[in-house]
Amino acid sequence: MKGGFLFSGRFTIFNQLARTKQARQCRCGYSWHHLYKANFQINSSFNIIRRGCCITGEILSGNIAIGMRADLTAIGLTVRPIISDFGFLRNSESKTEDTGLVLFDLPAFEESYLKANAPFHTPIPIML
Template identity: 40%
Template sequence: MDQETTDYIINYFGNLMTKNEKLALKHQMSSFKSNENPQFRKIMIDKGWISSNPEITNLLENSYEVFKQNIVTRVMTETPEKVFFNNCPKCDKLARTPHAKQCRFCGYSWHHLIVAQFKLNDTIQITGRQFFLIGQIIEGEIREGQRIDLRILGLNKKIKIESIEFALKHQDEKVWEDISLGTNELTEQDKEYLKSIHPFKESLDIIIE
């Protein structure tokens, strides 16, 4: 895999790395930053950011670049469906980040396909009804028939919004109203996956196609 794609996966899908891979990456970065500063290096060692554990350091024995390639090979073998490649709809080249909306190669912009941003806070399956994604609208307007792009969360799906309801929320004596987006287009495995990655860090694009 080329260097650009490798760095894209390492930089934006670090959640798919194993515990030891994350520790080895921290070891590499801390070692590099403190290479010419013994005092800073001692601080990194005391914090455990520079490791002496062979299980960690051996991952880097064949160079940092080989280490990154090994991570990407494993991720793309075990969980390829969880990596979202934000390719340009026109030229199909990889955008700089998963959130980019304009191609750095051909200049094409796909901002017009995104009608709203949705902050996902929770999910719920109501017996005999749809599966609901609950949260707040960050910007734009959401309507039935639009689609929720879940690729940034590791699900290669753009699910149709089949209903919109409101959910009253209570916490710390505060009361507010969230919006609930209902869909029937997720499998049981998809639903369990979404539940497993809570809390959600990324906002979701609401799109038209």
């Protein structure tokens, strides 16, 4: 039985489907590559009162618009919050400029996870 494994009477074939983070394929073979429009690397995060959680960082590729979703599964969270606003933040001490994305309807646990573990070296995809 080439390319498989026999376990409790069921034969599972492992070499037919790519199950990597980049492939994003389900068992039917459908690919979600056309939904990803940008990559964003998170440097820090903070809360804005009555507006949501803001993540700051840089856009590595693509374009970001209001209404797109930030796919946080790449950094270990299982949410895809909507981007409700964005802007530019200038740091006068280091003379750098970051992009800020305001995430709408992000649960409290995910906000605290972003604050505690930032910066992230893995870029997150931004999707439609």
